[in-house]
Amino acid sequence: MRAGYGMLYLVFLLREFPHRHEIWGPGSPWTPALAEQLFGQTGWNSILTLSDSPAYFELCYVTALFTSALFMLGWRTRAVSVLFAVVVTSFHARAIFMTDGGDNLILLMAIYLVFTACGRRWSLDARRNRLKTARAGSGPASVRRFPSPQLRDARNTLTTVVHNCGIFVMAAEVCFLYGSAGLYKVQGASWGAGTALHYVLNLELFQPWPAISHLADDHAVLIAIASYGTVLLQVAFPFVLFGRLKYPVLGMLLGMHVCIAVVMGLPLFSGAMIVADAVFLPDRFYTSLGHLCRRAAQRTGALRPAPGQPGPGSVPPQGRTRLPDPRQRAASPRA
Template identity: 25%
Template sequence: MALLRMAVAAVVLLDLAIRSTDLEAHYTNLGVLPLYVLFERAWNPYEFSVHTSSGLWQVQALLFLTAAGCAVGLLLGWRTRLMTVLSWMLLVSVQNRNPMIVQGGDDLLRMLLFWGIFLPWGRVWAKDAQDQPPPARYEYFSAATVAYVVQLALVYVCTAALKSGPEWRTEGTALYYALSLDQLLMPGGRLLYPHYELLRALTHLTFYMELLLPVLLFIPVATPVWRLVFVAAIFGFHTIISLTLFVGLFFLINFASVLGLLPASALSWLERRLGPPLRRAWGYRPRLPTWQWPWQLRVQADWHPAARAHRHFRLLPALRDTVLYVLLAYTIWWNLDGIARPDYALREPLRWFGYLFRTDQHWGMFAPTVFKDDGWYILEGRTRDGRLLDLYRGGRPVTYRKPYSIMALHKNDRWRKYSENYLFVSNSWMRPYYCNYLLRLWQENPRNPRLKQLEVVYMKEVSLPRYRTEPVKREVLCGCAP
């Protein structure tokens, strides 16, 4: 649990660092989604966000620094529960500020912090445990540990269940089409892409792995061994994904998510190697038993005064566990909505809790099928003397030839996700704000030639079976002028 806490905190810090590079673009009124547009087009009235309190970059910077401070506190295990709550609130807030750049990994990171509020992940390897003797026992069982394990299972079972297209179930062409998306293709994917039959076999392997691997989490015999197999499989699975497809922080979030499952034997091995730095950092050496159930960690109630809040928190464990089981049932119901029969759908009047506390989640990665529409952007700026410059490539002359690496054109995965949402007809309202934002940035630089017009052009290329594509079509998505 301590490793889980530290890994989640580290991912939150990395996420904040990446987001901060687009502070103005994604979170202020001068960017692609001003506050009045957010509230008019993409806001859920049940949601909350302190990041919507101002459209100034200075306020956003202060909120980002606050979130980073809370994440550092969580990493060190200082006032762990408070830092967990604050980190969760600020993460929900920043995600709600710009939903057009949110991806599946954000849901998992959010849920890890949510269930972490109720986990004792600050009991060891934490400042809160400094100068305290190790717990008498490490076995711990509660609704929170059940919720954590079930949440991990839901991620993979639901994404497999949602993959209902023939590309996944019968044809086995899903990975072929996924690697045909040049905006996602990584160098490892280029090596796999020419092997059509291998991709078919890997497609079926991926589907059944996602569907059946979570069974390992619930085997009651030799549980630590099966959990270790699950962790190793997840690390291998997401390592391959990260080498073949551009998925941002998704693979790191999944790495962090399974660390709470590591058996005590693995932690004993780690502690023997990290013991000296841990003692220097926290003044405490956690002596782990050689064997235990991975989701068990019993914590004594006679804690150091710094952890007094936790003792009071456990005064009504039965009531707490009851509430958590209800929340878990609600989460399962939300996940099954859309998979099960419509008679069992989660009706709108019951959805307010999921929206408010952001326990809403959807694991439709490449589901029900894989997009076949691919392409690349050209930001076609026409100068006053008639030249055509591509702002997407630093103002070079426009060329309609396909770039070698379309993925490399995206600054980060947030912009890639934004460009994906930008294409949908239902999101056409996004287009003028993006166009005007780009035009303003260009015109503010006195070294750039003045533009008469800017057009956002998409070169659409539809993938067909067996390495064929439809002819590339030039589509003008939006235009703007000074």
């Protein structure tokens, strides 16, 4: 989730780079003075309104780009996660009328990720810790950070509890999102009649490729099935999380979000939802995914062990190397 949301926000800032002055800059129609007035009512705040200088805005934008990239890579995650949450909050509050559901979800997840240990795996922090452990194992014993084992155990327990609470809140957020969206759709007459997607496909705002929208709209039966299926998936999602139905439902939701991104032109919203759904995948899924990638790399020849090094599937010889007995060496015939 850390890598996903960091990458999404980095791509988002890069995509809007030519239009940054019109959206968040001092020359935006929604001026900093208007934003300050809205902050007094909503309680939001933004670092972008601290100065009207164009140079200050450019500095903030470059900082946001680097922060998103570092958060995606997992460099000094504890500090960068806080900075990433500040960046997302500031850009969201500065032009709140330019946001949609995807921006709201990224904002919430950026805040929740601050309380998680999201740099423990697949990050530069994890790589640095592995190298540090390898060096400590081959060199002299390093000085412990905590002089007392009780303090170290208390720190680990607190980190685990806060991390698990953050994951639970993110999972509950996704459940509330899907459940409320499905129940809200049930109240609409067009969703009950199976014609809601017909009207969506004929809105010019959601027609990046009109030919695809018109082609999909020509199949009335498929439109009705997709409408009812969308409502059923969203309402049933919170109730299938503790059974085997979770995985096919997650697969169908993935397909639904891909269709939304392509047909309706909402890649940021779809990407935010896909990354949020990843919180329900267990650790063994990512472990098996890593094994599959390594096997595929070995089959294609992209990953081969170095000469003299054991492959990933072989076990190196265990124990200490035994030296030949001096008596046997003396008794052995000479060439």
